[in-house]
Amino acid sequence: MLTQAENELLTKVGPGTPCGEMLRRYWYPIAIASELTDEQPTKFVRILGEDLVLFKDKSGRIGLLADHCSHRGASLLYGRVEERGIACAYHGWLYDCEGNILETPPERNDAIMKSVKQTAYPALVHVGLIFAYLGPKPVPPMQHLDTLFRPDGHRKIVTHGVLDCNWLQAMENSVDPAHAHILHQEYVGGKGKKPASTTRGYIDEIEGFEFYLLDYGIMKKRTHKTGAVDEHPVVFPHILRQGPSTQFRTPIDDEHTLHIHINFTLTEDGSEPADAWEPTEIQHMEPHKEPADKMHPNTHFTQRNVIGQDHMAWETQGPVANRPAEHLSYSDRGVVMLRQMVKEQIEKVARGEDPIGVNRDPDHPIIDTKVDEDIWGGRRVGEIGYKRDETEPASSGRS
Ligand code: FES
Ligand SMILES: [Fe+2]
Structure with missing residues (x-):
């Protein structure tokens, strides 16, 4: 048996928890690649306690960003994908797959574009699945099973x-x-x-x-x-x-x-x-x-x-x-x-x-x-x- 504290140590997976930080050192399958289509290029996923939006931009790149837009928090699930990434549906802030802000309509706010980054995680397609890594950099390769x-x-x-x-x-x-x-x-x-x-x-x-x-x-x-x-x-x-x-x-x-x-x-x-x-x-x-x-x-x-x-x-x-x-x-x-x-x-x-x-x-x-x-x-x-x-x-x- 374990104590309650030990049980929590081994089972809490969210960001900042000891086990969650350890689990973030590995790659996980999070979706099937064919789920992202031209008609439905975004998908909401919750992984390790984090709410995220997975998308394929019109250049074919896979992005995995925090669900809530850095501007005022609307969900990027409803964003419009473009060649350069995904634009929030609400006011059009445009993010690339690394979470960089490329545009801040209606104005261009350079200060925000330089200082703010949307949380972004690496994701890739392998054998028909999308795998993601939510840990710190440098990103390790997937284990070659x-x-x-x-x-x-x-x-x-x-x-x-x-x-x-x-x-x-x-x-x-x-x-x-x-x-x-x-x-x-x-x-x-x-x-x-x-x-x-x-x-x-x-x-x-x-x-x-x-x-x-x-x-x-x-x-x-x-x-x-x-x-x-x-x-x-x-x-x-x-x-x-x-x-x-x-x-x-x-x-x-x-x-x-x-x-x-x-x-x-x-x-x-x-x-x-x-x-x-x-x-x-x-x-x-x-x-x-x-x-x-x-x-x-x-x-x-x-x-x-x-x-x-x-x-x-x-x-x-x-x-x-x-x-x-x-x-x-x-x-x-x-x-x-x-x-x-x-x-x-x-x-x-x-x-x-x-x-x-x-x-x-x-x-x-x-x-x-x-x-x-x-x-x-x-x-x-x-x-x-x-x-x-x-x-x-x-x-x-x-x-
Ligand atoms: S909430 Fe996303 S651009 Fe305003
Ligand atoms: Fe079994």
Whole structure:
């Protein structure tokens, strides 16, 4: 368990909070690139507790600016995009993608143009997603994860909408391999199979779990009684890599998290397909609860697939899990390890150091997260009779 103060330390994501400052050292997916069109070139986004407007100007540049105009605060969501940036709809103050004020109609106010800057963050398009960095300069490169940077495969985007809970609940689940055999027992067992005990699910097929530190996060290792072993890394702080899927949990604010997956499938012959850097498909999953805009207990979680079960578990812990009330057991040691890692990275950032996984070499090698091993228990997922719900994307299986 944690004290209330520790719980707040690890879960508050806003600007100026210790964890928020640490989380700002990483790049996050914040939108799908194709959402910005000529007809709808702006989109409101809240990321790490900041209200922002994402836009594509008529030169094709992506901008990410504070929502409220520096003049008198109207939203730039309604701004008009131009070649040079975005003009506030109210009085026309024109901003470029770096937040510089280029015009101040009706007059030209040089003093303001020189001294005032709209808050602006770098944003870029990669593999069909828009990624943003909300931290201080110098801006580090994105981590070169294999599933995002290897050229020899196809990518599909799967969105799971907004989770109505804090980011850490989703990430703690990613270092909690025991839950998969119990919470997901209907899907682990395979067609027509029922576990001997619904209390224990298929956990007795597992010999044990281990966790070890990586230079970019935590590896969890599962050893089956058959002797088979599988490993899935958490890429600190916001990514679960599992099989072909890269599961991003982007903190929106303290109580909401954006959940987007990229599924990366290698080509059979190792060739680079023409569309390697574009998503072959964008799939928006149905909400995992009905009604979708309500919170537990005023909504019903469908649990019609693995991720739906996870959403049930994460959200019903509360908007921010009440960690002072929990009782951790031996199988929660991955959770303890992750919390310790969050705490240590907060301390590093407070000392002026880079946290784990930030690599400032723009040519740093691709990070191998075992994308060649789409396995479960040492066997390919397709070989184990793993029962998939039809509504479940191919990669959302294990965690
Ligand atoms: S409020 Fe934006 S230009 Fe006046
Ligand atoms: Fe799960």
